[in-house]
Amino acid sequence: MGKIKNRWLIAASAVGIHISIGSVYAWSVFTKPLIQKFGWELADTQFTFSLAIFFLGISAAFLGHYLEKKGPRKSGLLAAIFFGIGIAGSGLAIYLESIYLLYLFYGVFGGIGLGLGYITPVSTLVKWFPDKRGLATGLAIMGFGFAALISSPVIVYLISAVGIASTFFIMGGLYFIIIFFSSLYLAPPPKDWVPKGFHATEASGKKRVQQDLSQLTANEAVKTKRFWYLWLMLFINISCGIAIISVASPMAQEYAGMTVVAAATMVGIMGLFNGAGRIGWASFSDYIGRPAMYTIFFAIQVVAFFILPTATNPIVFQGIIFLILSCYGGGFATIPAYIGDVFGTKQLGAIHGYILTAWAAAGMAGPLFAAWTRTVSDNYNVTLYFFAGLLVVALIFSFLIQRDIKKLKAKNLKTEIKAEPVTPVLEVLES
CATH class of the missing domain: 1.20.1250.20 (MFS general substrate transporter like domains)
Incomplete structure (x- = not known):
């Protein structure tokens, strides 16, 4: 070897x-x-x-x-x-x-x-x-x-x-x-490779290691409801985040009365929270699970988008923006692990590629909608409330995929029980 x-x-x-x-x-x-x-x-x-x-x-x-x-x-x-x-x-x-x-x-x-x-x-x-x-x-x-x-x-x-x-x-x-x-x-790692101490950690029960729910090809994955739940959740998360990125500076000047220089500084700091959210939220998902992590993303953002139009204090306004950007970045970083949990690693790269078409669609839709709503209204309220509504839809999807995952886990458990060999009664008595 x-x-x-x-x-x-x-x-x-x-x-x-x-x-x-x-x-x-x-x-x-x-x-x-x-x-x-x-x-x-x-x-x-x-x-x-x-x-x-x-x-x-x-x-x-x-x-x-x-x-x-x-x-x-x-x-x-x-x-x-x-x-x-x-x-x-x-x-x-x-x-x-x-x-x-x-x-x-x-x-x-x-x-x-x-x-x-x-x-x-x-x-x-x-x-x-x-x-x-x-x-x-x-x-x-x-x-x-x-x-x-x-x-x-x-x-x-x-x-x-x-x-x-x-x-x-x-x-x-x-x-x-x-x-x-x-x-x-x-x-790629060698076949059946696991890191040192992996099996010992599993056996000790000190830390629960996530088991893949299935091992599907990309073409099999796209035929499941779980794939489309993930696609829609990522699409909504990216659309809302990109929309905020595209209008953050003028929005800060309009709502919080920030100067052009202060708003530009805020945009630079947004990049830090975007990056920090990727490592922070994704690492946290190892402990609470990917389904729960995505539910938290959407719950936070629903509240954030609803209260953002009323945030006239510059510090509060920036805090909300930074929180949204951390969830935006976290969504990108958590989705590959989520795909691995749900579909396995058999063709993870191909499945991830299919999922990322949501990014292509959102990259066009988010900024265009934000710009359009601003031209037909006097402020960004319509934009923010619309995206808050979209995030409610994403929150519902996050619960639906959790229900689907529970059903799959139950099905896998039944299959494992049926597959276990049954020791004959006579053999038990003899022993």
Whole structure:
């Protein structure tokens, strides 16, 4: 037998990949320089980001089976190629002054790299951490949430020093190198591998280890109600979170009377809570279970969205916003572990890819609805109350999936009892 890889180095590799692809959240720092240089409209430049998120969801769905077939290393290397070409190619688009080439490279090629790079390390981590699924996926996806805090100042400096096109060339090469070398260490655990002390922990009863409810393929999973409950819950959670992100600054000025500078500072801090929520809530889900965690997400946000229009105190307003963003990030980080619990690890990457189409849909729906309601009303009240209502629906779904899970557990228990061998009475008497 070959030497078994260190699962914490697998986690470090996953963080490296997600910190690179998560730089997509720093797109806004390109917006103003592009408008000033070429005179493009804000909507035109923002569409680049929307297109990248759309292709993230679509490519995750279509390339999930490639991940399962070829393994995480080849999948990660392909992600490095697509994302590296996407970012470096954007430099060529800027050099040629073509926004359509920018859509092609950053939106399409970069988006495909995003989708494949997102699901590859996460699906691998779930298999390496059967005892700490929430913590493991939270670590990787926290990297995605925090990436903008790292890459934004670097990009701003490079733009001022070498120009927009060269910044894309440099960052594209850097991301390619990080993703490429991080992917080389990725590998699934050996068959039937468990971490040291795993069985002893189970036997002692000191800590209850979550058992997978089933082992389904992606095509089997999409035929279950549980899949669509998860899809809808993630769609609603992302739609509401993205809507808040897209209008946080003007909303803070309108409701809490914050200055432009103070509102901008709040937006920066939102990134911290987005990232912290990913590791914090996901780790907490290891103790209370994923179904309970999602119920808590929606219960918190229903209250938060209802009271936000009345929060005129800046501190209270920001506290509510930060709480919502932590739940938004936590929803991303908890869903891979939830998928593993419910559908098993047989084709987790492919199932996760299908689920992430909810992100593609929400990335379009959330900001567009927020912008539309603001244009047809005098304030954001309609937007907030509508999303509060949506979150009530998501809360109902969280109870429905719990009921479905209880039925499946009962069914599994009956199957186990029937499968147990019955010792003949005569044999017992003789002994």
